[in-house]
Amino acid sequence: MKKLQSILTEDRVIKTGLIMILISAALFAFPELNLIDLKEGADISFFFTSYLLSVVYLIVVLLTKPKRLAYWALVFILWFISAFALNREMNVFDTSVPWLCVAICVSCGAVILSAFADRFSNAAKHLLIFFLGIAFLLFLYYSLYLTSMYIIGILAAIAIGISLHVFAPVALAVTTFIIIRRNVAGSRSLKIALAAGVFIPVIACALFVWQWRGINKQVNQAINHNILSEGKLPAWVVISQNIPKNDIAERIIKANLVYKTANLQDNWFWGNFHNTSFDEPLKHDPLVVIASIFSTQTNLEEHERIKILEAMYDSRHKAQERLWGGNKLTTSSVITNVKIFPEYRMAYTEKTLFVKNHEERTWWGGQEAIYTFHVPEGSVVSSLSLWIDGKEAKSRLTTRAKADSAYKTVVGVEVRDPSVVHWQEGNTVTARIFPCTATEARKFRVGVTSPLKLQGQQLTYESIYFDGPPADDASETIQVSFSKKPALFNLPGFEEINEGVFTADRKYQPDEEISFAVVPLADKPFAFAGSGYQLKEYKPQFTMFDPGTIYLDLNNSWTNTEFDSLWQSIKNKKVYYDDGGLKRLTDQNKTAVLARAQKLNFSLFPVNEIRDADNALLITKSTQTAPNLNDLDDSEFQKRLTTYLATAKPIRLYNVGTKLTPYLKALKEMRVFVYDDGGVQKLQSNLAKHLFLKSQEDDKHVVLDQSGVMIAQTADTTGSNAPDHLLRLFAYNDVMKKVGPHYFDKTYVQPDIIKEAEQAYITSPVSSLIVLETQADYERFGIDANKNSLANASMKSSGAVPEPGEWLLVLIAIAVINFLVYRAKYAKHDL
Known part of the structure; x- marks a missing residue:
């Protein structure tokens, strides 16, 4: 340290250069820190400051005698930093990948430290030469990368010399070469260190x-x-x-x-x-x-x-079709409001998001925010709101085609306020909001109805997270309330403000799980439109089943141990696997077949090739990622699957595990399978007993197996305080069941299915939620107000909704009460 201080005291030119480099580097790094919201034009201001520092120091060096090589090295480092600052305004290099950013910093640091190389210990000097070898290669690469700009750089130099920045890498490459040559001369060990610094990157490349x-x-x-x-x-x-x-x-x-x-x-x-x-x-x-x-x-x-x-x-969000850019948007704040109904094993979550545009001026009407919300299995979006001119505008539900057409027309052509939510495969939904301007944070809300997850004697609420404008610095206010406060649960970091109501203010957290003990089920129905929807305990029932044929869906998620264990239980049956077609699995080929299958990142088993579904069993184990059903559109695979689904009988599917690929998950939602899951031992036990799970669903019943409940549609319309989410979840599952046979040919868009989705007010393959700016917009696109519908869900939308005929009785009752109240009042006055 004392040696360094003496050098800086003796050589003020180096000291000045180091100070200017620190200032220039700090100005370059400042926008990356996002500590404050910088105005548009800040980047160019930072560049001109860095450029001015490099010019000033160049003049200092030119006026200094004698001129040391170290001075020129610092000059070119300043120009290099200035070049990257200019790159933010005039894109040449594009965004550097992380390892390249580290290499740039290390290389520049090595060149700077070379000014003090004669004061280093022997070990430190060897390390410095190693990094100088890396630096030379990096600067040489940039020199070659910019060759196409050299002529332009010379011709445009007359304009205050900015274009000369293209020569900074070649100047650094030459300077680094000279520094290396002077330092390694006469030292074999330093030459070896240099060779390592050069050849290790070359070999890696x-x-x-x-x-x-x-x-x-x-x-x-x-x-x-x-x-x-x-x-x-x-x-x-x-x-x-x-x-x-x-x-x-x-x-x-x-x-x-x-x-x-x-x-x-x-x-x-x-x-x-x-x-x-x-x-x-x-x-x-x-x-x-x-x-x-x-x-x-x-x-x-x-x-x-x-x-x-x-x-x-997992890049579906990034591949979403865009009508307008969204690169200047961030999610600045999240408000999460969760209402949990333990006795109904379901929850309703509202996410209110604030979208901020960081442009100083909004050109062409603003930017488009696109969000992909990941929801728990079996969940459905049941509300959407967009704030227009400071007022909340609630959505209307219409067909997906109408919503899509209206949104694209208004956003793509007329550049005005809409928002839309579409159902997607794989337990996701997309929300689009436009315009997001720089004048204020755009506010919207999405509500999701979800079943809770049953694990043993515990229920778990799983949070809803999103991909979209970055939320790295977003704050979150979260409130969790229970219809009935359960026992044995813990919410660290939350404060109980009322009985069963907990809040927390924190940095946004995408992952949130709340677990608590199972409570007895409520048996009161929710009544609407002449039907009741009642929750019942789902008790798995089994039927005698001895599969004649077994189909194995193999991929790299299978382990040798699982496969070998299962094989002992099924080897005496006819077993098939998919390899471009169904082929017989035998003792002789099983090892080679599994080895090939374990190289597959995922599998898409052709369920349409399964014959005699009544006697077949499909065994699968799923990978994390795979194509969606919709991705297979127009393929031969899709065409054959379409023909099959129209008349398919349910196939028995056993999943070794609990996760399913999007492909199988979609087919499961569409009731293509009689589904069961668990470990290999459970499957072996059932096979030995000739048992398999029995489907208990029909037109009046849907099963939410993840929650261990069944929702029954009944004639009981007795009023109760049951949440309307019973109807929403019943309708969603029923719609998915009806959509399945015609998912690919799109003939599932039928009036009765649309009516069912509209009544429950849910997004689905046939229905979407949309907010438009004016009543005239709704009329223009034929999007009528929803009648005889649950309408947008809300935190207060629980309990029975009066029947259409009951509204008249309610109004008559109110009129009678008012009449009696006013008559008594006037009677007192008469006295």
């Missing part, structure tokens, strides 16, 4: 390129083989199943969508621009750029790449 080429080749071969075999699945599905799920494969699929590549056919590195069909900023990764030079591009179309990203990397 070579390995990356080698793996890139291998996976690239695998992708193209999969496409070719799928074409030759006339595969039933689209080529992108086969690729998603078979390529390794790692960072290199992800970068290959994202090449030109997210990661910049070298385009040798179009002005060297220039010519491919960011495609807005995938909502992720374009990134700069030198490994990807270099690998793209030494490898041909895959034969995948852009839409196929996006499908692979959706299926393999």
